[in-house]
Amino acid sequence: MKISSSLSNNACSSSSSIHSASIDTTYNIPMKDITRPLPSTLDEKKVQSLMETIQTTETDQVPPIDVLWYEAPESKNNYFFAMGGCHRWEAHKRLNSKTIRAKLVRTTLNDLRIYFGSSLPNLK
Template structure:
């Protein structure tokens, strides 16, 4: 099942880049319920609260860098994984948002298997 995604029309230049998403320009509103976060996060509560404040002010949401989401197509299905962006994820979740701004990185199943080992759904 492919997600109904909306591409941001305006992208800002940001100072902090990710190794995976640096070359990806399109930013989507991805349903949080579709994203698998297999690694538990250790959160700095102050960072989360600061991000929540930013997210609640109209037109400031784009100040936060989109999270990287690995998109895997496997046996006709779409899978979405996020390994970073834990503070942005927590802020969005705690605010009850249904979507999160993200860059989709096409990722082979073997790469997810490298990250997750025996816990990988791609065997």
């Protein structure tokens, strides 16, 4: 997937976290393209509340999630990893949303090795 052509973006001035505080652009990323590697303990009431909000208000009322973005240098394949935003992710998943609003945080292979250790998938 090419980042410039396959994702739609929207300007957004609010930040999701310290990692994306300086990132103004949000993207509507296909849910199927994002890997969520960490298990989560969810507050069911929070998930239900987010689902109601997503269904009844403008989508920009729910803050974007942060997604680590790695582009393999040789293949130019893009890899997306959601490390936070577990309640927002779960609400979109349960609603069968095709996309989720996200801020892309560029990452390196070395950083991914630190996050994943030996469980890092083969990123070709």
